[in-house]
Amino acid sequence: MEKLQGKKALITGGSRGLGKAVALALSKEGVQVAITGRNESSLQETVKEIGNHATYSVFDISNQQDVKNSLEKLQVDFGPIDILINNAGISAFGGFLEMTEKEWLDIIHTNLLGVYYVSKAILPSMVERKCGDIINVSSTAGLKGGASTSAYSVSKAGLISLSESLMFEMRKHNVRVTTLTPSTIASDMSVKDLKITDGNPEKVLQPEDFAELVLDILKLNKRALLANASLWSTNP
Numbered sequence: 001m002e003k004l005q006g007k008k009a010l011i012t013g014g015s016r017g018l019g020k021a022v023a024l025a026l027s028k029e030g031v032q033v034a035i036t037g038r039n040e041s042s043l044q045e046t047v048k049e050i051g052n053h054a055t056y057s058v059f060d061i062s063n064q065q066d067v068k069n070s071l072e073k074l075q076v077d078f079g080p081i082d083i084l085i086n087n088a089g090i091s092a093f094g095g096f097l098e099m100t101e102k103e104w105l106d107i108i109h110t111n112l113l114g115v116y117y118v119s120k121a122i123l124p125s126m127v128e129r130k131c132g133d134i135i136n137v138s139s140t141a142g143l144k145g146g147a148s149t150s151a152y153s154v155s156k157a158g159l160i161s162l163s164e165s166l167m168f169e170m171r172k173h174n175v176r177v178t179t180l181t182p183s184t185i186a187s188d189m190s191v192k193d194l195k196i197t198d199g200n201p202e203k204v205l206q207p208e209d210f211a212e213l214v215l216d217i218l219k220l221n222k223r224a225l226l227a228n229a230s231l232w233s234t235n236p
């Protein structure tokens with residue numbers, strides 16, 4: 001089993017939901033965490049809650065120059081990243097003809113190109129140091145299209161392909177890349193935005209369940225790599 005203590009992790013979208021739960025869980029394991037998002041006050045609140053010298057960086061992952069500049073600075077101030085959780089994402093459901101081009105493309109720019117920009121900024125140091133873990137948060141929506149999910153499904157299916165390709169390419173550098181395709185988990189996205197669940201903790205997956213899975217994956221012996229996994233509620 002790998003020890004996580006002393007490692008440094010970057011969690012995109014770490015201010016709320018799944019990302020926040022992962023940041024809290026990693027910090028409890030002695031990992032130094034940096035979280036990102038667009039809303040600075042929300043990042044400040046979460047960093048305070050995490051404690052343990054956690055830090056944050058404010059940028060929009062869909063803006064390539066913003067990502068490049070912010071992550072160059074972060075890697076100088078915070079240090080090289082051992083664990084990257086590509087978690088930040090947005091969603092909106094709607095008919096293909098009804099959604100505006102902007103809505104549709106924003107989802108692709110954030111969920112797919114955002115992961116490309118962030119990974120491009122972080123991977124060189126992992127490859128150089130011949131170690132690292134990247135966990136990409138896709139979705140069951142990326143495994144299958146749906147009548148009102150074209151943009152979200154395309155973004156998450158593209159992410160599965162990107163992540164799987166990186167897994168094959170990076171393992172020879174001892175960098176492990178895992179693709180996760182969780183089903184519905186109680187968060188702002190699922191409860192408030194999409195309204196696809198009431199988030200009942202007796203039945204519906206909670207962000208803490210997702211964080212537990214992430215810790216287990218990262219703790220695998222470094223000779224072992226989990227390529228992909230789907231997490232489901234047992235009986236929602």
Ligand SMILES: NC(=O)c1ccc[n+]([C@@H]2O[C@H](COP(=O)([O-])OP(=O)(O)OC[C@H]3O[C@@H](n4cnc5c(N)ncnc54)[C@H](OP(=O)(O)O)[C@@H]3O)[C@@H](O)[C@H]2O)c1
Pocket residue numbers: 012013014015016017018019036037038039040042059060061062087088089090091110137138139140181182183184185186187188189190
């Ligand atoms: N919840 C589910 O049921 C579910 C299921 C499967 C997969 N997922 C995936 O899991 C990930 C996390 O979802 P969640 O439910 O935790 O969502 P959430 O509660 O809406 O949180 C999203 C996080 O991403 C950040 N973010 C969004 N757009 C961003 C951008 N352009 N640049 C930087 N940060 C951005 C948000 O911070 P700011 O708003 O401050 O930017 C926030 O921290 C997403 O990729 C989602 O697609 C979720």
